Amino acid sequence: MNNRLSEPISTLKGVGEETTELFNDLGIYTIYDLLEYFPYRYDDNSLKDLADVKHDERVTVEGKVHSEPSLTYFGKKRSRLTFRLLVGRYLLSVVCFNRPYFKNKLSIDSTVTVTGKWDKHRQTITVQELTFGPKQTLTGIEPVYSVKGKLTIKGMRKFISLAMKEYLDDIHEILPDEFLLKYKLQTRKEALRSIHLPVGQEQLKQARRRFVYEEFLLFQLKMQALRKVQREQSKGIEHKFDYEKFDEFLHTLPFPLTKAQSRVVNEIITDMKSPFRMNRLLQGDVGSGKTVVAAIAIYAAILSGYQGALMVPTEILAEQHAESLVKMFEPFAVNVALLTSSIKGKKRRELLEKLRNNEIQLLIGTHALIQDEIHFHQLGLVITDEQHRFGVEQRRMLREKGENTDVLFMTATPIPRTLAITAFGEMDVSVIDELPAGRKAIETYWVKPTMLDRILSFIEKETSKGRQAYVICPLIEESDKLDVQNALDVHSMLTHFFQGRFQVGLMHGRLTSEEKDSVMRRFSQNEVNILVSTTVVEVGVNVPNATIMVIYDAERFGLSQLHQLRGRVGRGSEQSYCILLADPKSETGKERMKIMTETNDGFVLSERDLELRGPGDFFGKKQSGMPIFKVADMVHDYRALEVARQDAVELVSSKAFWDEKKYEGLRMHLLQSGILDGEKLD
Numbered sequence: 001m002n003n004r005l006s007e008p009i010s011t012l013k014g015v016g017e018e019t020t021e022l023f024n025d026l027g028i029y030t031i032y033d034l035l036e037y038f039p040y041r042y043d044d045n046s047l048k049d050l051a052d053v054k055h056d057e058r059v060t061v062e063g064k065v066h067s068e069p070s071l072t073y074f075g076k077k078r079s080r081l082t083f084r085l086l087v088g089r090y091l092l093s094v095v096c097f098n099r100p101y102f103k104n105k106l107s108i109d110s111t112v113t114v115t116g117k118w119d120k121h122r123q124t125i126t127v128q129e130l131t132f133g134p135k136q137t138l139t140g141i142e143p144v145y146s147v148k149g150k151l152t153i154k155g156m157r158k159f160i161s162l163a164m165k166e167y168l169d170d171i172h173e174i175l176p177d178e179f180l181l182k183y184k185l186q187t188r189k190e191a192l193r194s195i196h197l198p199v200g201q202e203q204l205k206q207a208r209r210r211f212v213y214e215e216f217l218l219f220q221l222k223m224q225a226l227r228k229v230q231r232e233q234s235k236g237i238e239h240k241f242d243y244e245k246f247d248e249f250l251h252t253l254p255f256p257l258t259k260a261q262s263r264v265v266n267e268i269i270t271d272m273k274s275p276f277r278m279n280r281l282l283q284g285d286v287g288s289g290k291t292v293v294a295a296i297a298i299y300a301a302i303l304s305g306y307q308g309a310l311m312v313p314t315e316i317l318a319e320q321h322a323e324s325l326v327k328m329f330e331p332f333a334v335n336v337a338l339l340t341s342s343i344k345g346k347k348r349r350e351l352l353e354k355l356r357n358n359e360i361q362l363l364i365g366t367h368a369l370i371q372d373e374i375h376f377h378q379l380g381l382v383i384t385d386e387q388h389r390f391g392v393e394q395r396r397m398l399r400e401k402g403e404n405t406d407v408l409f410m411t412a413t414p415i416p417r418t419l420a421i422t423a424f425g426e427m428d429v430s431v432i433d434e435l436p437a438g439r440k441a442i443e444t445y446w447v448k449p450t451m452l453d454r455i456l457s458f459i460e461k462e463t464s465k466g467r468q469a470y471v472i473c474p475l476i477e478e479s480d481k482l483d484v485q486n487a488l489d490v491h492s493m494l495t496h497f498f499q500g501r502f503q504v505g506l507m508h509g510r511l512t513s514e515e516k517d518s519v520m521r522r523f524s525q526n527e528v529n530i531l532v533s534t535t536v537v538e539v540g541v542n543v544p545n546a547t548i549m550v551i552y553d554a555e556r557f558g559l560s561q562l563h564q565l566r567g568r569v570g571r572g573s574e575q576s577y578c579i580l581l582a583d584p585k586s587e588t589g590k591e592r593m594k595i596m597t598e599t600n601d602g603f604v605l606s607e608r609d610l611e612l613r614g615p616g617d618f619f620g621k622k623q624s625g626m627p628i629f630k631v632a633d634m635v636h637d638y639r640a641l642e643v644a645r646q647d648a649v650e651l652v653s654s655k656a657f658w659d660e661k662k663y664e665g666l667r668m669h670l671l672q673s674g675i676l677d678g679e680k681l682d
């Protein structure tokens with residue numbers, strides 16, 4: 001960055017100590033920060049036909065003074081000035097308080113521009129601003145900045161235009177000419193001027209276009225550079241193993257892999273065999289069969305003489321995976337261990353000891369797996385399941401756990417493409433885009449809570465045939481704040497209703513690990529026929545005999561979450577059903593229920609979810625991987641995002657980008673982000 005721009009904000013004329021603090025509060029420390037402080041919206045004060053303006057709306061008009069102004073005083077200081085103004089075919093009154101000095105300047109037939117509140121009934125404008133002479137186009141659209149405390153929007157405008165006057169010439173282009181030409185983009189200087197001092201809607205649109213592209217390009221460059229550096233600076237493990245043994249394992253699987261599963265297995269194995277370190281995201285809709293893909297990759301690592309780790313978000317899921325992987329690996333002399341927070345003391349010490357000695361080849365667990373005291377003998381592959389909420393930082397941490405360890409992230413939340421290339425831009429992506437053969441589409445119904453009787457008899461009918469049901473409630477127990485169903489009440493209601501005929505289980509987050517375990521085990525063995533639960537079963541749980549999913553107060557859940565919950569059924573060959581009990585009041589709520597009944601495709605749902613909720617909410621509040629764009633909007637500007645990504649991929653892989661002068665501006669940005677200094681990486 002140019003030196004002058006990095007001067008502290010206090011060097012700007014009129015910015016004293018107090019104002020400096022006000023600016024600092026907004027994160028503005030330098031002149032550059034100020035120039036890069038963009039408006040969040042614009043007020044349109046351009047001239048309008050008064051016929052189109054509503055009562056009490058703010059309006060700007062230009063007209064000719066039509067009568068001698070009359071001035072009345074009340075007391076010493078307060079005054080009121082009125083005159084008639086001819087605006088096109090309108091003759092209206094203008095009222096101006098406490099500015100007596102205007103009187104002598106307003107001569108009949110002179111042109112003035114007036115901004116103020118329009119009283120349609122009295123045909124009067126009460127003046128907020130009055131300028132002599134015709135409207136200056138520059139003030140047509142006014143930027144509105146987010147401000148705090150004593151700093152007003154007007155003040156902010158004043159300081160910014162001052163800074164623009166003084167420093168605009170120090171703003172340098174960072175995009176190479178070829179891009180400006182190719183996409184017909186304004187220069188950085190032009191665009192910055194239009195952003196702060198817009199002269200018209202079209203220029204503003206163009207300025208926005210430029211910054212959208214710039215933001216996306218810089219972001220994608222970072223991602224692509226990170227990807228390149230990670231690949232090249234990392235010495236990966238070249239997994240080498242016996243193919244015959246590997247094939248043997250594939251042949252013991254109870255089903256043939258789907259085409260999509262085979263394809264992603266190939267992609268993963270290719271990465272594992274390469275000298276680069278794998279950093280891959282595996283996306284596959286609920287029920288698409290990711291677990292078996294994970295098992296295959298883990299077996300390849302173990303055959304190569306390494307250990308594997310499988311990390312999941314909940315204990316329930318850890319238990320379940322442990323159970324099924326133990327079974328899968330039994331004939332192959334692979335030792336699988338489960339590590340959860342409930343494994344303590346001597347048992348835990350023994351387990352960790354075995355892990356260090358390579359007596360355990362696969363460790364399954366929750367976040368507990370990345371704690372400091374856990375040491376592997378030789379960790380070759382880490383897989384995380386259902387970890388779409390992981391941010392870039394956490395992904396980095398996990399990679400650092402083992403030396404050169406290959407990493408695979410699995411997620412069932414189908415991520416809209418725009419989000420995937422944003423949040424996971426630095427990773428390679430594999431997609432399982434088909435479900436195993438023979439699955440029947442889940443039938444989804446949206447019903448009012450008043451139809452509970454019919455739902456109960458439906459559950460009864462299905463359970464009589466040997467099937468099982470989940471009943472999901474938003475809360476564990478009654479709350480005076482929220483009028484929604486709670487698991488305890490529903491559990492006792494159903495227990496009573498099905499007494500002597502069916503077993504009703506209860507699952508929620510406040511049970512101990514042992515209790516959760518036991519309920520889950522009894523449910524998967526069909527000793528419990530109906531499971532009342534909170535959303536703790538949302539991700540990953542696999543009980544293929546369950547065919548009914550009832551969700552109370554479904555309007556309280558997001559689309560992706562509903563889709564995840566629905567994904568707990570339809571995992572076998574029987575017809576499955578999802579019943580949404582909801583009475584949403586808002587249009588969006590109704591829309592969400594409707595979409596759920598219309599599609600089973602997680603990718604379609606996630607695109608719709610993104611539209612309805614916006615990107616900020618998509619990954620939940622806790623996510624930390626999503627960048628915040630100042631101007632760009634991932635939903636509306638997705639085309640620009642795709643273009644910028646493609647450009648970034650090409651740039652980073654070209655030699656010219658790293659050598660030639662014209663790319664210096666872009667390279668500087670990468671340097672500033674710390675990606676190229678290597679320190680943050682290994």
Ligand code: ADP
Pocket residue numbers: 255256257258261284285286287288289290291292412436437540542544571
């Ligand atoms: P998810 O992708 O949601 O994690 P799972 O791995 O739990 O899905 O698989 C869902 C169900 O599908 C499991 O019961 C699993 O055994 C079964 N399954 C996985 N792959 C296949 C396949 N190729 N053919 C038939 N069933 C499969």
Ligand code: MG
Pocket residue numbers: 290291385412540
């Ligand atoms: Mg799964």
